Amino acid sequence: MKKKTTNENLRRESRWAHFFISPWLIGFIFLTLGPMLISLYLSFTNYSLSSSISVPEFNYGANYVKLLTQDPKFWHSLGVTLKYALIAVPLQLFLGFMIAFLLNMDVPGLTVWRTIYYLPSVTPGVASAVLWGIIFNPSFGIMNWLLSLVGIQGPGWLSSQQWALPALIIMSLWGVGGGMVIYLAGLQSIPTSLYEAAEIDGAGSLKRLTHITIPLMTPVIFYNLIIGIISTFQYFTSVYVLTAGGPVDSTLFYNLYLYNTAFRYQNMGYASALAWVLFLIILIITLLFFKTSSAWVYYEGEIRR
Amino acid sequence: MFKTIKLRKKIVRIVSLILLTLGAIAVMMPLAWMLLSSFKSPAQGNKMPPEWLPKKAEEAIINDQEYYLYEMPVDGTIKKLALIEKNGPIGTFVNPENPAETYELRITDGERAMQIYVSWENYVKALTMVPFGKYLVNTMIIVVFATLGTVISSVMVAYGFSRFKVKSFKWLFLILLGTIMLPTQVTLIPTFILFRYIGWYDTLLPLIVPAFFANAWDVFLFRQFFMSIPLELDDAARIDGANPLQILWYVILPQSKPVIITVTIFSILYAWNDFFNPLIYLQSEKNWTISLGLQMFNAIYRNNDAYLLAASVVTLIPIVILYFIAQRYFIQGVVVSGVKG
Numbered sequence: 001m002k003k004k005t006t007n008e009n010l011r012r013e014s015r016w017a018h019f020f021i022s023p024w025l026i027g028f029i030f031l032t033l034g035p036m037l038i039s040l041y042l043s044f045t046n047y048s049l050s051s052s053i054s055v056p057e058f059n060y061g062a063n064y065v066k067l068l069t070q071d072p073k074f075w076h077s078l079g080v081t082l083k084y085a086l087i088a089v090p091l092q093l094f095l096g097f098m099i100a101f102l103l104n105m106d107v108p109g110l111t112v113w114r115t116i117y118y119l120p121s122v123t124p125g126v127a128s129a130v131l132w133g134i135i136f137n138p139s140f141g142i143m144n145w146l147l148s149l150v151g152i153q154g155p156g157w158l159s160s161q162q163w164a165l166p167a168l169i170i171m172s173l174w175g176v177g178g179g180m181v182i183y184l185a186g187l188q189s190i191p192t193s194l195y196e197a198a199e200i201d202g203a204g205s206l207k208r209l210t211h212i213t214i215p216l217m218t219p220v221i222f223y224n225l226i227i228g229i230i231s232t233f234q235y236f237t238s239v240y241v242l243t244a245g246g247p248v249d250s251t252l253f254y255n256l257y258l259y260n261t262a263f264r265y266q267n268m269g270y271a272s273a274l275a276w277v278l279f280l281i282i283l284i285i286t287l288l289f290f291k292t293s294s295a296w297v298y299y300e301g302e303i304r305r
Numbered sequence: 306m307f308k309t310i311k312l313r314k315k316i317v318r319i320v321s322l323i324l325l326t327l328g329a330i331a332v333m334m335p336l337a338w339m340l341l342s343s344f345k346s347p348a349q350g351n352k353m354p355p356e357w358l359p360k361k362a363e364e365a366i367i368n369d370q371e372y373y374l375y376e377m378p379v380d381g382t383i384k385k386l387a388l389i390e391k392n393g394p395i396g397t398f399v400n401p402e403n404p405a406e407t408y409e410l411r412i413t414d415g416e417r418a419m420q421i422y423v424s425w426e427n428y429v430k431a432l433t434m435v436p437f438g439k440y441l442v443n444t445m446i447i448v449v450f451a452t453l454g455t456v457i458s459s460v461m462v463a464y465g466f467s468r469f470k471v472k473s474f475k476w477l478f479l480i481l482l483g484t485i486m487l488p489t490q491v492t493l494i495p496t497f498i499l500f501r502y503i504g505w506y507d508t509l510l511p512l513i514v515p516a517f518f519a520n521a522w523d524v525f526l527f528r529q530f531f532m533s534i535p536l537e538l539d540d541a542a543r544i545d546g547a548n549p550l551q552i553l554w555y556v557i558l559p560q561s562k563p564v565i566i567t568v569t570i571f572s573i574l575y576a577w578n579d580f581f582n583p584l585i586y587l588q589s590e591k592n593w594t595i596s597l598g599l600q601m602f603n604a605i606y607r608n609n610d611a612y613l614l615a616a617s618v619v620t621l622i623p624i625v626i627l628y629f630i631a632q633r634y635f636i637q638g639v640v641v642s643g644v645k646g
Contacts, residue, residue, distance in 0.1 A: 013469060016549045020465025021474070023458035024481060027518020032484055035495035042494060049498075099328060102321040115632060116329045119336065122628050122635070124578040126596045127617040130603050131339045134610050140351045142338055148354075174335065178639060185640040205317070234488060237580045241600055258490060263585055268494050275490040282488055 043272035050266035063273035074274070076249060077257040078281075080165065081232055084253070088169045089228040093221060096176040100183035101213070114184070117177035125237035132171045133158065133242050161250040164243050168251060171238060179224045186220040187213070218297040226286055233282055254278060339621075343614040344423045351610075361422035365401035374401070377415035379408060385418055386410075427615035431602070434612075437619065439591060440598035444577060447512045447594060452572040454516035455523055456565060462519040463527030464553050468539065485521045497585060507588040512579070516572075523568045526638070530564040531557060567638040570631050577624060595620045 018025070043063055045056035067074050103113055120128065135141045136157035144154030155163040190213065198208050236255045239245065245252040245260070258278065262271035337357075344359035363374040365387045372387040377398060379386075386398035386408065394413065400406035431437065466478050500511040534557060542552045558565070583597040593601070599620050606612045628635060 014471055017465050017469035017471045017474070020461045020469070020549070021477070022461075023517060024462040024519040024521075024524060025477075027458075027515070028480070028484070031496060031515055031518055032487070032492055035492035035499070036487075038495035038498075039491055039493075049501075099325070102325050105318055105321040107318065107321055107325065111632075113325055113329065114636065115629075116332055118635070118639075119625075119628070120332060122574060122578075122624050123336075124596055124599075124620050124624065125580050126599045126603070127620045128335075130599065130613050130617045131335055133603075134342075134614065135335055135338065137610075140353055140355065140610075142334070142355055145353065145355050174332065177332070181636055181639045230486075230488070234490075240580075240584075241603060255490065259581075259585075262494055262497075268498065272494050275488075275493065279488055279491045282486075286486065 039272045039275060042269050043276050045269040046267075047269040047272075048266050049268055056269065059269075063270050064277075066270075067273055067277065073249070073252065073257060074277075077252045077254045080250070080252055081235070081254040084165060084169060084235070085229055085232040088172050089225065089232060091169070091173060092176050092179060092228055093224055095173060096179035096224065097183050097217070097221070099176065099180045100187055101209075103180075103184055104187040114177075114181065117180055119177065120174045121178040126241055128171075128174070129238045129241035132167075132174075132238070136167050136171075158243055159247060161247050164247060164251045168238060168242070179228075182224060183217065183220055186217050190216050215298045219299060222289070222293055222297045226289060229285055229289075230282055233278055339614050340618060342610060343427055343618045344425075345427075345611050346424060347609060347611055358421050359423060360419040361424065363418040363420045367399060367401055367404055372399075372401075374418040375412070375415045376418050377408070377410050379410070383415075386415075388412065427611045428619070431612050431616040431619065434606075435598060435602055436590065437595075437598060437616070440593050440595045443509060443592060444594040444596075447509055448573050448576040450513045451516040451576045452569055454513065454518075455520065455572040456568055458517050458519035459523035459527055459568060460553070460558070460561075460565075463524045463531055464549075464557060466524065467528045467531040468549070468552075481521050481524060485525070500586065506586060507592060509587075509592060511586045512576070512582050512594075516576075523572070526568060527561070527564055530561055534560055563634065563637065566631065567634045570627065570634050571638050573627065574624065 042056060044058055044061055046059050046062075047056035099117055103110060107113065123131075135143050138144060138154065138156045138159065141154075141157070143157065147154040157163050157167040194212050194216075195208055198212060203211065234255055235253050236259065239251050239253050239256055240259070243251045245256050254274075255278075258271055258274045261267050261274060341357055341359060345356075346359075346361060349356060349360060363385075364371050365374050366372075367387055367389065370389075372389050374385050375388050375396075375398065376383050377386050378384075384400065387401045388396045389399050390397040391412070394411055395409055396412045398408045398410055462481075466474060466481075496511075496515075500506060505511050505514075538556050539552050542556050547555065578596065579594075580596040580600070583594045584600075587593055587597060590598075590601075599616055602616050603613055
C-alpha cells in the first residue's frame with residue numbers, strides 16, 4: 001500500500017517535471033533536432049525554392065563534392081573568414097585583456113571606465129555599421145583625417161580590395177569591451193593573497209603577471225577565444241551593411257556566402273551543405289582547442305604533471 | 306626601499322590612467338562623431354578637415370533683409386560684417402551694428418561667420434521620410450512578446466531542471482548545454498521553409514514564437530540561480546500544500562529578481578538589435594523592424610550622412626537609456642555567462 005503511494009508520488013513528480021521542461025523539449029524536437037536532420041537531408045538534395053525543383057531530389061552528396069572541388073567561392077569565403085579570425089580574434093583578446101588589466105590597477109572611477117568601454121557592445125549592429133561606413137569614407141571620414149594629421153594618406157578602406165578586410169577588423173576592435181568585462185571579473189576573482197605572497201618572495205610585477213595573473217586567467221582567455229572564433233563564423237550584419245562581400249568578394253565571409261546561396265539564389269540544398277560544413281568546421285576547431293587546452297589552460301584544483 | 310615601491314606604484318597607476326584615457330577617447334570618438342554629425346546641415350557634412358560641432362552660417366538683418374555675416378580682416382583686426390552686394394571677387398560689406406559703416410573688400414580674404422547650431426531637421430527628415438513609427442511599433446511588438454516568451458519558458462525549464470530528480474534529466478540537460486554550441490545556420494533553412502510553409506513568412510511570428518520554447522543560455526542562467534536557493538524553502542511550502550507551480554511562483558520567483566532582470570535585458574537587447582532574422586523573414590515595408598528599416602534607409606540615402614546618423618541615433622537611444630538604467634545587470638549577465646560558462 002505504502003509502496004503504491006510512493007510510486008504514484010514519483011509518477012506525479014515526473015509529470016510535473018516534464019510539464020516544466022516541455023517548452024524546451026518541444027522546441028528542441030521541432031525547432032532544433034528536426035530541422036537539423038532535415039537540413040542534413042536537404043544537404044544531399046538539389047532543393048531550391050525558386051526554380052522548378054520544388055521536390056527535393058537526392059543527389060548522392062553531389063553538393064559536398066562540388067563544394068570541395070568545384071566551388072572557388074567556398075574556399076575563398078573560408079579563407080576570408082579564417083584570415084579575419086587569425087588577425088581579429090588575437091587582437092581582440094589582447095586588447096580586451098589589456099584594458100581589463102589596466103582597470104584592475106586600482107584606478108579611480110572603475111564603473112565609469114567600464115561603462116564607456118562596454119557601450120559599443122550594446123550598439124545595434126546596423127547602427128554601428130552605418131557609423132563606421134561614414135568614418136571610413138576615404139575623402140570625408142574621420143579615419144583618414146586622423147591619419148592625415150600624422151602625415152599618412154589614408155587608403156580607400158571599404159572600397160578598396162586590399163583595405164576592406166582590415167577596415168572590418170579595426171571596426172571589430174571597437175567592441176572589445178564585451179570580452180573586457182569578462183576578463184575584469186576574472187582578474188578581480190584572483191585572491192590578493194597570491195600577489196602578496198609573490199611580492200614577499202621578491203617577484204617583480206612582470207613576474208607576477210606571467211606567473212600568477214596569466215596562468216589563472218587562461219580559462220577566461222580560452223572561453224573568449226572559443227567565443228571569438230565561433231562568432232567569426234557567424235559574422236554577418238556589418239559586412240552585409242557595409243560591403244555586401246565586396247569589393248570583388250574581398251570580404252565575402254562564410255556566413256554571407258551561405259546567406260547569398262540560400263536567400264538570394266534560393267539554393268536551399270547547397271546552402272544546407274554549406275551550413276553542415278560550417279558546423280563541422282566549428283566542431284573541429286573547438287575540439288582541437290579543447291584537446292590542446294590541458295596543455296595551456298589552468299583549472300584550479302588541478303595538479304600539474 | 307619602501308618609498309621606491311610606493312613611488313613605482315604611483316607611476317604605474319598614472320600610466321594606466323593615461324592609457325585608459327586614450328582608449329576611452331578612441332571608443333567614444335565614433336559615438337561623439339555620430340551624435341554631433343546628426344545635427345549638422347548636409348552642406349557642413351562633407352568637409353575636410355572635418356568640423357566636429359554642428360554649425361550654421363550667421364546672419365544679420367539689415368533693413369528687413371537677411372545677409373550672411375563674414376569675418377573680415379580690417380585694419381589688422383577681424384570684424385564681423387554683413388555681405389550685402391557682390392561685384393565679382395569684391396564685396397560690399399556693412400557693419401550690422403552701424404549700417405552706415407561700409408567697406409569694399411575681397412571676399413576670399415575672410416571667412417563666413419559660423420555659429421554653433423543644433424538642427425533637429427535631420428531627425429524630422431529621418432523619421433518622416435520613411436515610416437519609422439511603423440518600424441518602431443513592429444520592433445516593440447517583437448521585443449515585448451519575444452522577451453515575455455523567453456522569460457516565461459526559460460524560467461519554467463530551468464525550474465524543471467533544477468528541482469526535479471528524473472533520471473533522464475541529466476543527459477537532457479547536457480543536450481541543452483550542447484545546443485549553445487550549435488551554430489544557428491544548421492537549423493536555419495528547414496526552419497525558414499517550415500515557417501514559410503505554414504504562412505508565417507512576412508509576418509512577425511517567426512521572430513516571436515521561437516522565443517516561447519526557451520533558449521539554452523537563459524535556461525542555464527536561471528538554473529544556476531535557482532540552484533543557489535535553499536531547498537528547505539520549497540519543502541516548507543510543499544508541507545503547506547503548495548504544488549510545484551505555486552512553489553515556483555511564490556517561493557522561487559520572488560527571490561530571483563536579479564536574474565530575471567538580467568535575462569529580460571539581454572532578451573530586449575537581442576530582439577531590438579537583431580538584423581538577420583528580420584532580414585530573411587520580413588519582406589513588406591509595413592512589417593519592417595528598426596534595424597531593417599535603418600539598413601534600407603542606409604541603402605537609399607547613402608550620400609546623406611546627417612540623415613543616416615540621425616536615424617542611427619534614433620535606433621540607439623532606447624538601448625543606451627536601458628543600458629544606463631540597468632548597467633549592473635548588463636555586466637552581471639556577461640560575467641555569469643563568461644566566468645561560469
